[in-house]
Amino acid sequence: MGDFSLDTALALIGIAVPVGAFLWEFVFVGRRRLGYRVQMDTPVTGEIESVYPGVLRNLRPDAGDSGPELRDLSVVLVRIENSGNTAIAASDYLAPTARIGLHLHFPRRRVLGMAVTELSDPDLAESLGATSGIAVREDTGGHIGVIDLPKVPLTRKHHYKILAILQQSEAGGTEEERKPVLRGEIRGGRVVATRSQTGISRVMLVLTTFLVLVIIGQFVVAALQPPTPLDCAAGKLTLVGSSAFEPVVRDAAAQYEKRCAGAEFAFDLQGTERGLDRLAEAGPTGELVAFSDGVKGPGYPALQPRPLAVSLFAVFVHKGLGITDLTAAQIKDIYQGKITNWRQVGGPDLPVVLIDRAPGSGTRVIFENALLGGEQPARPHRSCTAIKDTAGTYCDVPVTKDMHKAVDDLPGAIGYGEFSEARKAEMRVVTVGGVAPGRQAAIDRSYPFWGIEYAYANGDLPGGSLAASFLHYLTANVGAEVLRAHGNEPCASALIEPGRCAPTS
Structure with a gap:
């Protein structure tokens, strides 16, 4: 059969057999809307065992006992449809990747196999083929199976279906908590769960039984193939630099350690300048990486930049002020000392208390470049503690958490910092000229307060080092999802225009 593998043959059979079967569905006419229906979610272990006793327990790769036992199985059939009255084009999917538009989540279950079981239009096969990006994975916690679905154009009433065989990965949970969920965003509309208007037909049950056997066959073929290893490296790596980026760094390192035995991380994230100083003083080493909010200054010629992500920042004020919006010009005038009382911008009669990051802070540099025109009076x-019970109107802090505390403690205070951490700290974030902080707003530049996050090494990193492996991990696969979970957009994303992440010095 040449290059025509058994796995490919099984996949083609799984698509060809059910493609002619379809159900008449009630169409809910509304605005642009992509609906999904869970038409089947049923355990199959008992049925398979009754016909082939013991087969699921014993069906595993021949090489040792490394493969998972096929038990606690279930079969889920999900219909994905255009349930509105407007066509959905590929460009209507508001997703951060070029090809993937939707994510089908299965809480507390992993995906053993899947197949496209029905196409309302044969032309949809071009959008759901082997090169479309459709894939199976698990989330960062390892307890949610995910099927990534491509950006499929759907005219009104068109649909396709996904049949998946699942295995329980985490015990417990209610039926509602285990329910499959389709996640994604549609321009000018939304993704919604819709109700099925028909029952499961006998033909569909026959098709399901057939497809269960096909998918089990695919699983066995895939299990017998050698797995593709994660690009892991062992050793110890110390991460220094930006305090604003610390939560991202810690989360990514924790996920890396879960997947790569022998990797150990230490953290000393006390600000960009301190991190760059320590890295420069250490000399060439593969055991130290510094993170910087924005590009380094000219005083570190030996440090090599690696752009990571477009990072989102925010301005926030004391909760008692009642201020919800400031223009970029007002923020500039406040930090240049032209606005000294909140009544000048519609607030109470209270002196403005400026909270600033100490000189050398990467967050401060981004703030000055984004909102102050690169200038701020000397x-x-x-100390913010020293002015707490005085009439002081200015203080500076060394790290992000101190900024949050100072703005909370001092009436009339205004400060700034990384957006996701400000949100977690429940700071009173203001909009800038009516635009709220958001990843998409930073990507399209409608929101001005963003910067590029960099990782720096002293010289070139050895190819097999933990430092090189971890930096690659941060910009690909799971690491990129960690960046997005904290409101950043990886520089490698197709949504970031070329040259935006290039160092300027």
């Missing part, structure tokens, strides 16, 4: 260092 001010002497003042």
Whole structure:
């Protein structure tokens, strides 16, 4: 059969046999809307065992006992349809990747195999083929199976179906908590769960039984093939630099350690300048990486930049002020000392208390470049604790968490920092000229307060080092999802225009 593999043959059979079967569905006419229906979610272990006793327990790769036992199985059939009255084009999927538009989640279950079981239009096969990006994976926690679905154009009433065989990966949970969920965003509309208007036909049950056997066959063929290993490396790596980026770094390192035995991370994230100083003083080493909010200054010629992501920042104020929006010009005037009382911008009669990051902070550099035109009056260092019970109107802090505390403690205070951490700290974030902080707003530049996050090494990193492996991990696969979970967009994303992440010095 040449290059025509058994796995490919099984996949083609799984698509060809059910493609002619379809159900008449009630169409809910509304605005642009992509609906999904869970038409079947049923356990299959008992049925298979009754016909072939013991087969699921023993069906595993021949090489040792490394393969998972086929038990606690279930079969899920999900119909994905255009349930509105407007066609959905590929460009209507608001997803961060070029090809993937939707994510089908199965909480507490992993996906053993899947197949496209029905196409309302044969032309849809071009959007759901082997090169479309359709794939199976698990989320960062390892307890949610995910099928990534491509950006399929759907005219009104058109649909396709996904049949998946699942295995329980985490015990417990209610039926509602285990229910499959389709996640994604549609321009000018939304993704909604819709109700099926018909029962499961006998033909569909026959097709399901057939497809269960096909998918089990695919699983066995795939299990017998050698797995593709994660690009892991062992050793110890110390991560220093930006305090604003610390939560992202810690989460990514924790996920890396789960997947790669022998990797150990230490953290000393006390600000960009301190991190870059420590890296420069250490000399060429593969055991130290520094993270910087924005590009390094000219005083570190040996440090090599690696752009990571477009990072989102926010301005926030003391909760008692009642201020919800400031223009970029007002923020600039506040930090340049032209606005000194909140009544000048529609707030209470209260002096403005400026909270700033200490000189050398990468977050401060991004703030000045994004909102102050790169300029800010020179001010002497003042401790925020020292001015708490005085009439002081300015102080600076060394790290992000101190910024949050100072703005919370000092009436009339205004500060700034990384957006996702400000949100977690429940800071009173203001919109800038009516635009709220958001990843898409930063991507399209309608929101001005963003910057590029960089990782720096002293010289070139050895190819097999933990540092090189971890930086590659941060920009690909699971690591990129960690960046997005914290409101960043990886520089490698198709949504970021070329050259945007290039270092400027």
